[in-house]
Amino acid sequence: MGTVQRSDEVLEALRAHAKRITAPKRAVIEVLVHAHDHLTADEVTKQVQALRPDVSPSTVYRILEELDDLDLVVHSHTGHGAAVYHLAGASHSHVTCEGCHTTFEVPSEIYDRLARELLATQGFELNRHHVALSGLCEHCRGSHS
Ligand SMILES: [Zn+2]
Ligand SMILES: [Zn+2]
Ligand SMILES: [Zn+2]
Incomplete structure (x- = not known):
């Protein structure tokens, strides 16, 4: 946090x-x-x-x-x-698990490189916290393999 x-x-x-x-x-x-x-x-x-x-x-x-x-x-x-x-003070980004629907907080700096590249190559400015990226959490990946 x-x-x-x-x-x-x-x-x-x-x-x-x-x-x-x-x-x-x-x-x-x-x-x-x-x-x-x-x-x-x-x-x-x-x-x-x-x-x-x-x-x-x-x-x-x-x-x-x-x-x-x-x-x-x-x-x-x-x-x-x-x-x-x-x-707004609790600034962070989010990833959400498609398996258990848990939302996890991740440091916004994780997207630094992506944000830099999008800006440099597409002229696109990334909003890091408006929409969460989705995937599978560690726990759900384990139970699927
Ligand atoms: Zn999960
Ligand atoms: Zn949050
Ligand atoms: Zn919105």
């Missing part, structure tokens, strides 16, 4: 962008700060509602989008399911 952001840092960044800090927003940030896993928007909603049952899923979705637009939160597509969210 990279640096884990604290909720007051995220709230401070929101204030710097002149964004209103609402109770549902606080709850979403609280959930993301304490998440040990990659959460889909539905999972974020479930955990937010455990704190504040009055918050609707559409409110959570809107807040995630706002935080995403401000680069305070990033999302990643890790296979066929819904995108997962985490705080």
